[in-house]
Amino acid sequence: xxxxxxxxxxxxxxxxxxxxxxxxxxxxxxxxxxxxxxxxxxxxxxxxxxxxxxxxxxxxxxxxxxxxxxxxxxxxxxxxxxxxxxxxxxxxxxxxxxxxxxxxxxxxxxxxxxxxxxxxxxxxxxxxxxxxxxxxxxxxxxxxxxxxxxxxxxxxxxxxxxxxxxxxxxxxxxxxxxxxxxxxxxxxxxxxxxxxxxxxxxxxxxxxxxxxxxxxxxxxxxxxxxxxxxxxxxxxxxxxxxxxxxxxxxxxxxxxxxxxxxxxxx
Numbered sequence: 001x002x003x004x005x006x007x008x009x010x011x012x013x014x015x016x017x018x019x020x021x022x023x024x025x026x027x028x029x030x031x032x033x034x035x036x037x038x039x040x041x042x043x044x045x046x047x048x049x050x051x052x053x054x055x056x057x058x059x060x061x062x063x064x065x066x067x068x069x070x071x072x073x074x075x076x077x078x079x080x081x082x083x084x085x086x087x088x089x090x091x092x093x094x095x096x097x098x099x100x101x102x103x104x105x106x107x108x109x110x111x112x113x114x115x116x117x118x119x120x121x122x123x124x125x126x127x128x129x130x131x132x133x134x135x136x137x138x139x140x141x142x143x144x145x146x147x148x149x150x151x152x153x154x155x156x157x158x159x160x161x162x163x164x165x166x167x168x169x170x171x172x173x174x175x176x177x178x179x180x181x182x183x184x185x186x187x188x189x190x191x192x193x194x195x196x197x198x199x200x201x202x203x204x205x206x207x208x209x210x211x212x213x214x215x216x217x218x219x220x221x222x223x224x225x226x227x228x229x230x231x232x233x234x235x236x237x238x239x240x241x242x243x244x245x246x247x248x249x250x251x252x253x254x255x256x257x258x259x260x261x262x263x264x265x266x
Contacts, residue, residue, distance in 0.1 A: 025191050026153060027228045029066075030237045032258050033200045033220070034157050034182045037113035037145040039075040039105040040068045046262040052243070054254035059084040060096075075103045075115075085130050096125040097132045099139070111147035116140065117159075127167045133176075134167035141180070151189075157182040157200075168207040176205040176213055192229070196241065198222045217248035222256065234263045 029038040029046065040046055048064040066077040081096035100120045107114040119139040125132020141159030148154055161178040182200035189195050201219040208214050224241025237260040245252030 026147075026186075026188060027192075027194050027226060027237060030226055030239065030258070030260050031155060031184060031186075031198065032196070032224055032226075032239060032241050032256055033198045033222055033243070034155050034184050035117070035141055035143040036155050037105075037115040037143040038108070039072045039103055039115055040066050042068055042071050043265050044068065044262060045265055046260060049259045051257045052254060053256075054243070055252055057084070057086045072108075073105045075101075075105070077101045077103070081125075083125075083131055090130070092126075092129040092131065094126055094129060094131050097137070098122045098124045113145040114143070116142050121161070121163070128169050130169055133163050135163060135165050137161055137163035137166070151187055153186045153188070155182075155184045155186070166207050172207050172210045172212075174205075174207045174209070174211050174213050176207060178202060178204040192227055194226050196222075196224045196226065196239075198224070198241070201247075218245075219247040219249050220245055220252070224256065224258075226258065234261065236261055 029036050029040070032050070046066045048066070050062045052060045061082045062079055064077055064079045066075055068074070069076045078101065079099040081098070082094070083096045084093040085091075098121075100122065101117055102119075103115050103117040105113070105115050117140065119141075121133070121137035121139060123132055123134050123136060127134035139159065139161040141157060144156045146154050146156075157180065159180045161180075163176045165173045166176040167173050180200070180202040182198065184196060184198040187195040199219075199221050201217070203215055203217050205213040205215050220243045222241045222243040224239060226237055226239035229236040229238070237258070239258035241256040241258070243252075243254050243256055
């Protein structure tokens, strides 16, 4: 049922996009599965809550907070995940590995933004339950944002994660590498409403024995929308999307909820 709703939602978004008219604006730094290349503006902090539910009752909740340090050129943030894993007799919920992130606003002009990010992945999750890696990991990502036309903005991601001596539930260790990629198209439907279509994929190595790994691939397409609510100096952005698996993720589907609060520090 959820998959049918997701397909119908995608069809409605794509068919409705050209029909909107009137005033519009960009709602920046509020993508769902991808990273936009816009750092927080001077003196503005953002609090982001996400919840993703996928087929099989697996779920992921995250809280992210982003700060300019002290200006837009430099941004620090952290992400705290809480994950539920079910299947094969397992039913565990707990904190995952926390990420500490630094991002540099390398380019922000003429409709183009580029902001490379480096992250430390801290071993706060329980690797015995599959909620973490049991060691520090290192991640880089290269988000690029380009305004293609008056009402269309696109975003592109490419990155990788290296985790030395990553552990599995039995204590076996191996170095692992994960790659990620993605692209999205955002239609500026009105002043407060954006229609979104995101594509994300990647390859991840998982530990299956000492010094031995297997590779797992994924590919999701996610139609969605977001809406900006302005309350004085506070901007609230709720959103919803429906990820659908293709290729190596065929048969996967779910729902994604997003909520952001953005406001001046003082």
